[in-house]
Amino acid sequence: MSHTLGTAALGRGRRGAPQVGDAADTASPTPRPRKRRGRVRLRLEIALLTGPAIIVFVGLVIFPVALAAYYGFYKWQGYGPPTDWVGLGNYKIIFTDPAFQQALEHNGLIVVLSLVIQGPLAIGLALLLNQKVRGRALIRVLIFVPYVISEVIVGTGFSLMLQVTGAVNDALHNIGLGFLATDWLANPNIALWTLMAIITWKYIGFAVILMLAGLQSIPDELSEAARIDGASYWQVQRHITLPLLGPTIRIWAFLSIIGSLQLFDLVYIIWGQYISGTAGTSTMATYMALNGRLAGNYGYGSAVAVVMFLISLIVALCYQRFVLRRDLRGAVTQGVN
Amino acid sequence: MMKKTRAAAIAALGLGVALAASACAGGASSGNSGGGSSSGGNVTLTFWTNATPGPGLTFFQNAIKSFDAAHPGVTIKMQNIQNEDYDGKLQTALASNSAPDIFFQRGGGKMLAMVNANQVAPLTLTAADQANVSAAALAGETLNGKIYAIPMDQQPEGIYYSKDLFKQAGITSTPTTIPELEADVAKLKAINVAPIAVGAKDAWPAAHWYYNFALRECSQATMNAAATSLKFTDPCWTKAGNDLAAFLKVNPFQAGFLTTAAQVGAGSSAGLVANHKAGMELMGAWDPGTIATLTPNQKPLPDLGWFPFPAVPGGQGDPSAMMGGIDGYSVSPNAPKEAFEFLEFLLTTPEQKAYATAFITLPVNKAAQSVVTDSVSVSALQALNKASYTMQFLDTQYGQNVGNALNAGVVNLMAGKGTPAGIVSAATEAAAKG
Numbered sequence: 001m002s003h004t005l006g007t008a009a010l011g012r013g014r015r016g017a018p019q020v021g022d023a024a025d026t027a028s029p030t031p032r033p034r035k036r037r038g039r040v041r042l043r044l045e046i047a048l049l050t051g052p053a054i055i056v057f058v059g060l061v062i063f064p065v066a067l068a069a070y071y072g073f074y075k076w077q078g079y080g081p082p083t084d085w086v087g088l089g090n091y092k093i094i095f096t097d098p099a100f101q102q103a104l105e106h107n108g109l110i111v112v113l114s115l116v117i118q119g120p121l122a123i124g125l126a127l128l129l130n131q132k133v134r135g136r137a138l139i140r141v142l143i144f145v146p147y148v149i150s151e152v153i154v155g156t157g158f159s160l161m162l163q164v165t166g167a168v169n170d171a172l173h174n175i176g177l178g179f180l181a182t183d184w185l186a187n188p189n190i191a192l193w194t195l196m197a198i199i200t201w202k203y204i205g206f207a208v209i210l211m212l213a214g215l216q217s218i219p220d221e222l223s224e225a226a227r228i229d230g231a232s233y234w235q236v237q238r239h240i241t242l243p244l245l246g247p248t249i250r251i252w253a254f255l256s257i258i259g260s261l262q263l264f265d266l267v268y269i270i271w272g273q274y275i276s277g278t279a280g281t282s283t284m285a286t287y288m289a290l291n292g293r294l295a296g297n298y299g300y301g302s303a304v305a306v307v308m309f310l311i312s313l314i315v316a317l318c319y320q321r322f323v324l325r326r327d328l329r330g331a332v333t334q335g336v337n
Numbered sequence: 338m339m340k341k342t343r344a345a346a347i348a349a350l351g352l353g354v355a356l357a358a359s360a361c362a363g364g365a366s367s368g369n370s371g372g373g374s375s376s377g378g379n380v381t382l383t384f385w386t387n388a389t390p391g392p393g394l395t396f397f398q399n400a401i402k403s404f405d406a407a408h409p410g411v412t413i414k415m416q417n418i419q420n421e422d423y424d425g426k427l428q429t430a431l432a433s434n435s436a437p438d439i440f441f442q443r444g445g446g447k448m449l450a451m452v453n454a455n456q457v458a459p460l461t462l463t464a465a466d467q468a469n470v471s472a473a474a475l476a477g478e479t480l481n482g483k484i485y486a487i488p489m490d491q492q493p494e495g496i497y498y499s500k501d502l503f504k505q506a507g508i509t510s511t512p513t514t515i516p517e518l519e520a521d522v523a524k525l526k527a528i529n530v531a532p533i534a535v536g537a538k539d540a541w542p543a544a545h546w547y548y549n550f551a552l553r554e555c556s557q558a559t560m561n562a563a564a565t566s567l568k569f570t571d572p573c574w575t576k577a578g579n580d581l582a583a584f585l586k587v588n589p590f591q592a593g594f595l596t597t598a599a600q601v602g603a604g605s606s607a608g609l610v611a612n613h614k615a616g617m618e619l620m621g622a623w624d625p626g627t628i629a630t631l632t633p634n635q636k637p638l639p640d641l642g643w644f645p646f647p648a649v650p651g652g653q654g655d656p657s658a659m660m661g662g663i664d665g666y667s668v669s670p671n672a673p674k675e676a677f678e679f680l681e682f683l684l685t686t687p688e689q690k691a692y693a694t695a696f697i698t699l700p701v702n703k704a705a706q707s708v709v710t711d712s713v714s715v716s717a718l719q720a721l722n723k724a725s726y727t728m729q730f731l732d733t734q735y736g737q738n739v740g741n742a743l744n745a746g747v748v749n750l751m752a753g754k755g756t757p758a759g760i761v762s763a764a765t766e767a768a769a770k771g
Contacts, residue, residue, distance in 0.1 A: 077771065078428050080454030093769055163604065164593030186595035188754060274540030274744060275595060278752045290745075291770060293425075295738040296447065300770045 065309060068302040076299030090303035099277055100304070103287040104311075106192065106280070111260040113196050114203075115253055121200070122207030122252070123245070127237060129208065130215045140212070147205035155269025158198050159185065185270065188280035195281050198266060203259070207252050214248030215241065247327040254319055261312050264289070284308045380673050382413045383437040385427065386666075387420040388696075396695035404682050411675050413439075431456045438672035439679060442486040442665045444478060445729055446736020451667070452480055458670045459483040460677060469684040473727050474701040477663045486665035487680040489689075490698040492622040493661040493721045494545060494730075497713070500640040502530055502616045511644035515584060518647050522589045525616040531591030534606035534615035536599025537751060540744035541732055542606060543594075545619055545660070546584075547747040547760065548731045551577035552660050553649035557726050560654075564734055567768040569761045573653060578757025580649060582750060591615055595752055600627050607631055611638055619646070621662050621730075625713050626697045643716045659724040662733065663701075735764075742767030 072090055074082035094100050129140055146154065161167040162184040169181040184194045222244070223236045231239070264285035267276050273294055276282040282290075288308060292301015384401070388394045394417055401413045416437070418426055423441065430436050436456065442448055451457040462470075462484060474488040498511070506525045512518040522532040537543035551560070555573035563569060591597065591609060598605045599620075607624060609615035611631035618624065629637040648656040666683070668676045682688060689705035692698075699718050700706060709718050721727070732740025746763035749755030755763075 075771065077450040077454075079431060079450045079456055090770075097766070159596065160604070163596060183593055183595075186593060186752065188752070271596070272538040272540075272598070274741070275538055275748050275752075277745060278595065278748045278754055290741065295741045295767070295771065296424075296450065296736065297738050297771045 065306075068305045068309075070302075071299050072303035072306045074299040075297075076302075077296050078298035082299060084299075086299075090300050091307065093300070094304055094307055099282070099291075100284070100287055102277065102280070103282040103284050107261055107263070107283050109192065110196070110199070110263060110283070111257050114199060114256050114260050117196065117200050118204055118207050118256065119249070119253065122204055122211050123242075123249070125204070125208045126211030126215055127241070129212060140209075143208050144205040146202050147209075149202075151202075151265040152269055154198065154202055155266050159270040162194060186275075186279055188278070191271075191279040191281050195267065195270075198270075199263075202266070203256070207256070210248055210252045211245065214245045218244045250323055250327060254316075254324060257319065258312060258316060261315065262308070284311070379410045380412070380675050382411065382439060382673065382676050382679065384413050384415045384679070385423075385430075385437040385440040386415065386417050387423045387441050388417050389420070390417070392695040396691055399691070400683060400688055401679075404679055407682075408675065408678070413679060436669040436671075438669050438676040439666055440669070442478070442667040443733060444486060444663055444665055445733030446738065446740070447733075448478070448485055448667070449480060449736065452485055455670060457485050458668045458672065458677075459485060460487065460668065460680075463681075466681055466684060469686070469689070469704075470701045471703060473724070474663055477727070477729050478665050486667040487684060488663045488665040488701045489683065489692060490664055490696060490700055491661055491721060491727070492663070492698065493659045493717055493724070493727065494549070494619065494621045495643050495645045495659075495717055495720065496617050496619050497610060497624050497628070498617040498642050498644070499610060499613055499615075499638070500642045502528070502613060503642070506530075506616070511642070512647050513644075514647050515580070515649055519584070519587050519589070521616075522587050530613070531609060531615040533589045533591070533617045533619070534597070534609040535590045535594050535618070536597050536606035537590075537595045537748055538597055539599040540741075540748050541730070542599045542620065543751055544732065544740075544744040544747040545730070547577060547581050547743065547750075548660050549619065549646040550580040550584075550649065551654075551731065552658055552728055553577075553646070553652040553654045553656070554580065556653040557655070557658065557728070560728055560734075567735060567739055567764075569764050574761045574764075575757050576652075578750065578760045581747070582757050585751060590751075595748070603631060605631070610641075622699055622714070622717055623697075625711070637711070641713050643713045645720045655725045657720075657723055657725050659721060659727045660730060661721070661727050662730050664698075736771065738771035739764050739767050 071082060073085060073087060075084040075086050076082035125143065129136055133139070164183050168184065172178055172181045182190060185191055218241060222240050226236050226240055262285055263283045267281050267283055267286050268289065271279050271281055273290065276286045284304070285308065288301055288304040291297060292304055386397055388397055397415055401415055405411055405413060427440060431451065448457065470488060474491050475484060478484055478486040478488050502525065506521070506528045508521050508524055512521050525532040535543050535546070551574060554577040555571060559571045559573060600607050602608055603612055606615070606618050607620070607627045608631040610618045611628045612633065625637060625641060628641065629635070632638050645659065666680055668680065683692070684702060686702055686704045689700040689702035690708045693700040693705055693708050699709060699714065699721065706718060709715055728734065731743060735743070742763040743760060746755055746760030750757060750760060
């Protein structure tokens with residue numbers, strides 16, 4: 001079913017395109033006598049090359065996830081082995097806790113707003129920076145700078161500047177816009193938008209760099225041909241550049257969604273350990289830190305971690321299945337009809 | 338050639354497995370050194386503290402030196418761990434059976450969890466020990482009639498204020514009731530300083546206002562009963578919230594208090610007091626030390642004063658009762674008996690005097706209280722000695738889980754997002770999570 005859905009959605013699925021799976025199945029035939037030894041050798045090689053990565057992956061990813069799932073079924077303070085089995089009790093509390101629902105809502109808003117604000121902005125900036133402008137290299141570097149700065153420094157800097165008596169409000173007063181001055185961080189009606197502004201400032205550089213790289217890989221011939229055919233600049237962008245930029249945009253959107261779902265550090269630095277819920281900027285991750293580690297409820301915290309993991313996993317799988325599919329199959333996306 | 342590759346592959350895999358195995362085994366092998374109640378012979382004790390480098394750490398180094406000298410064959414190995422990292426490290430050590438023999442104990446709900454998991458030893462104090470420690474402090478380390486930690490100092494809470502700013506504002510005597518405090522708030526506003534600084538970003542400093550209102554509204558029996566039942570059904574809990582809500586109406590706190598930290602930097606609540614930007618701050622006995630590091634010349638604030646939390650008319654709590662913290666040390670169940678002997682040693686008068694001087698705090702040994710000489714600490718100490726009872730900070734008393742929820746509820750109320758009843762219901766809901 002999903003297969004037909006996929007091709008139906010794409011409409012123009014290329015049946016002829018080589019697929020990764022096919023190549024592995026139809027390995028080139030080798031002479032009989034050498035086959036066995038070759039196989040053993042191949043397996044050993046695979047074991048040798050993937051062994052360390054598998055050990056690290058299993059030990060540091062799969063094992064902790066399994067443990068978290070196990071602890072999530074207990075009420076457990078972290079002292080001694082867990083004994084107080086509560087089944088799905090923790091999960092019931094999570095989904096009925098208004099604080100978690102709010103955190104989830106904030107995460108959802110951040111996902112959507114990040115895509116809506118950063119996407120067009122990044123594409124626009126990338127198009128601009130793909131032109132021959134004076135000081136292009138410098139602007140490219142400058143736009144990328146915020147992304148390089150550590151979250152802790154960004155968070156500390158903004159939390160100082162955005163205080164009621166901080167630099168931002170002072171500057172507003174000094175240029176005669178004092179009426180705009182407000183409590184940027186603590187006012188629950190504004191705080192989330194402040195956070196969005198900071199996130200945009202921080203991560204737009206990454207999006208722009210990705211888009212620029214995507215733009216560079218689009219052959220000039222296509223737009224040249226279009227221009228010869230009489231297409232305007234905007235028509236070229238709309239009908240050639242944007243469609244060919246599709247794979248890049250989709251990958252960026254994927255990274256952005258996952259990053260938004262797991263957002264933690266900026267909120268934790270700016271709003272501290274406790275008050276993000278009050279200010280209306282809590283996320284699932286800050287909820288987990290507050291109700292798990294800080295409260296000493298390691299069982300409950302593990303259950304929250306599992307919920308977060310599942311939400312991220314489902315979103316990621318759906319996105320891969322329905323959006324990234326054509327890119328992952330290695331086919332070049334088609335441009336204009 | 339192929340054989341070589343295979344051998345190399347096996348060797349590499351084997352190495353990987355060995356590395357992983359040894360990494361897992363690391364914790365178990367460094368278990369308890371003494372094992373049971375050894376005496377004589379050579380004993381090595383591990384000792385974990387959250388003291389930071391400076392006078393505090395020097396005190397412990399000296400104490401260990403003199404204890405080791407008096408007890409041949411005993412060696413104490415100290416490890417100081419940064420305060421914010423401490424709980425996690427201790428918890429890991431306790432869980433992996435590599436607990437230190439003697440360790441810093443926060444008390445309250447955390448201690449209860451350790452007791453329930455048999456990770457802390459009950460202590461039997463001799464008559465001499467009992468004489469060296471105030472009964473009130475010891476009561477704070479007692480669960481079900483057994484003592485699980487030796488208290489070192491007491492940190493009673495009260496309001497620290499700037500005498501200069503009070504004089505400027507025309508305040509002649511410190512307030513003893515909430516209406517008086519509200520009048521002083523108005524006077525301080527008139528001279529353009531923030532009346533009261535509070536570091537609500539850290540939540541607990543804001544919540545301490547609620548704790549103290551609860552201390553005045555609720556009887557000692559009610560507060561103690563809540564520690565085990567974790568039920569907040571008595572109307573006094575909501576009444577305390579109403580008191581706080583009424584107090585908030587006079588806007589006593591500095592602008593932007595919700596994103597103000599408590600102790601770090603000149604913009605923190607302690608920094609505001611240190612730089613005469615705010616008149617008062619409700620804080621534990623460590624505050625003069627914190628303020629001293631934030632004054633422009635990094636010296637103690639000369640005009641700092643102290644008064645106890647004002648009385649609330651009609652409350653069921655004793656007006657002399659005090660809220661406070663206790664720093665103590667616990668012993669692991671498998672620790673050699675010398676571990677407890679070291680704690681007994683720390684309670685002796687000379688050690689307590691040195692402790693109080695090093696940490697600028699109030700010792701639990703009354704004979705050592707003579708070293709407390711600065712006027713601020715003396716007034717706090719006098720109030721403490723007069724207090725009919727002391728109550729630990731509620732986020733310790735009721736455990737961090739319920740404590741966090743109380744704190745969050747109070748911050749919500751202060752931010753105009755919550756109600757007094759919301760504080761109580763948040764605490765009740767949190768009890769279900771832990």
